Amino acid sequence: MELVEIGRVESPLKDRGSAPKQGDEGAPEAWLAFEAGFATALDGIAPGDELLLLTWLDRAHRDVLRVHPRGDASRPEQGVFNTRSPDRPNPIGLHRVTVLAIEGARMHVSGLEALDGTPLLDVKPLLRTVQER
Amino acid sequence: MELVEIGRVESPLKDRGSAPKQGDEGAPEAWLAFEAGFATALDGIAPGDELLLLTWLDRAHRDVLRVHPRGDASRPEQGVFNTRSPDRPNPIGLHRVTVLAIEGARMHVSGLEALDGTPLLDVKPLLRTVQER
Numbered sequence: 001m002e003l004v005e006i007g008r009v010e011s012p013l014k015d016r017g018s019a020p021k022q023g024d025e026g027a028p029e030a031w032l033a034f035e036a037g038f039a040t041a042l043d044g045i046a047p048g049d050e051l052l053l054l055t056w057l058d059r060a061h062r063d064v065l066r067v068h069p070r071g072d073a074s075r076p077e078q079g080v081f082n083t084r085s086p087d088r089p090n091p092i093g094l095h096r097v098t099v100l101a102i103e104g105a106r107m108h109v110s111g112l113e114a115l116d117g118t119p120l121l122d123v124k125p126l127l128r129t130v131q132e133r
Numbered sequence: 134m135e136l137v138e139i140g141r142v143e144s145p146l147k148d149r150g151s152a153p154k155q156g157d158e159g160a161p162e163a164w165l166a167f168e169a170g171f172a173t174a175l176d177g178i179a180p181g182d183e184l185l186l187l188t189w190l191d192r193a194h195r196d197v198l199r200v201h202p203r204g205d206a207s208r209p210e211q212g213v214f215n216t217r218s219p220d221r222p223n224p225i226g227l228h229r230v231t232v233l234a235i236e237g238a239r240m241h242v243s244g245l246e247a248l249d250g251t252p253l254l255d256v257k258p259l260l261r262t263v264q265e266r
Contacts, residue, residue, distance in 0.1 A: 001136035001189050001252065003223050022260065038222065041198040043212035051214075054225055056134050065174040079176035081184075081256035089171065090136050090254045092187055092225065119134065121223045123214035127155065 003056060006041075007034035007105070007120040011112065016059060020113045021070060022084070023095050027113040031106055032120060039105040042123070047102065053095040054122040055114050060091035092121065136189060139174075140167035140238070140253040144245065149192060153246045154203060155217070156228050160246040164239055165253060172238040175256070180235065186228040187255040188247050193224035225254065 011030035013019045020026045032053070034042065045051070064087035066077045080088040097109040144163035146152045153159045165186070167175065178184070197220035199210045213221040230242040 001138070001191075001254075003134035003136065004195075005134070006222055038198065038214075041212040041214045041222070043199065043210075044215035045212065052227065054223070054227075058134075062137075065171065066176065077176075079174040079178065081171075081174045082177035082258055084257060084260065088255060089139055089174070090187070092255055094185065094187075094227070094257060121134075122221060122225055124217060124227060125215055127217065 003121055005035070005119040006038045006122070007032055009055065009112065009114045009116060009118040009120065011114065011116045013113070013115050015115065019115060023097065023111040023113045025113070027111045029100065029108065029110050030112040030114070031108055034105040034107070034120065036105050042102065042105070042107070045099060045102065047099050049099045050126045051097055051099060052124045052126060053097050053112070053120070054124070055093035055095065056119040056121055057086040057091035057093045058119060059115065060086040060088065062089055062091060064088065093118070136254055138168070138252040139171045139255070140165055142188065142245065142247045142249060142251040142253065144247065144249045146246070146248050148248065152248060156230065156244040156246045158246070160244045162233065162241065162243050163245040163247070164241055167238040167240070167253065169238050175235065175238070175240070178232060178235060180232050182232045183259045184230055184232060185257045185259060186230050186245070186253070187257070188226035188228065189252040189254055190219040190224035190226045191252060192248065193219040193221065195222055195224060197221065226251070229259070
């Protein structure tokens with residue numbers, strides 16, 4: 001199960017200490033720079049769309065199985081699968097973003113808490129109601 | 134970027150032709166059989182919880198970049214990143230499930246459209262409101 005990098009995040013966020021914990025907690029705008037060969041796979045996406053973005057959290061610790069939620073030592077330890085900690089066996093980030101602009105294989109998005117240089121893995125549309133699919 | 138298998142799906146769904154396209158389109162109950170070493174990472178999850186489950190869609194075609202949405206040839210082709218097709222460069226499945234029961238490293242869930250034997254990659258809680266995190 002080997003992943004391919006489809007692109008990278010370009011963001012003013014450079015390290016974990018300065019990043020918000022979730023995209024709706026003050027995350028900045030960012031660019032998604034896709035590899036040119038994947039531009040055709042973006043076809044149909046338009047400004048205003050809400051997307052789910054999957055990333056590879058390459059600065060996470062994969063051997064961590066329990067954490068204090070949100071790094072708050074006053075809260076009891078939980079299994080990482082009951083938290084959104086980036087530290088987990090397969091550090092796949094899941095981010096909900098809004099498309100601001102698309103320029104070829106580059107996409108401008110709002111509300112992304114992923115760090116600069118984070119590899120991109122996948123993009124999925126939000127599911128609408130069953131009738132609208 | 135190499136993934137580790139944290140467990141497998143046990144489901145009555147055996148092939149793509151018989152599976153619903155999404156979990157809320159008549160998907161059955163299923164068991165998630167985690168590797169014993171990851172049981173501690175489930176700590177805190179309880180029956181009734183809604184979770185996001187990430188899987189490796191091992192029967193998908195990774196070289197597909199454009200598809201007809203929902204396999205309907207009457208609909209214009211789209212980039213796979215604008216669809217929920219399992220066929221995509223990194224075939225990571227994203228499923229919203231409800232926990233019915235937990236027995237050690239085994240979890241019973243409802244509404245999972247993944248096929249029997251599908252490798253499990255990650256489990257995440259649904260994000261609540263900012264105030265509840």
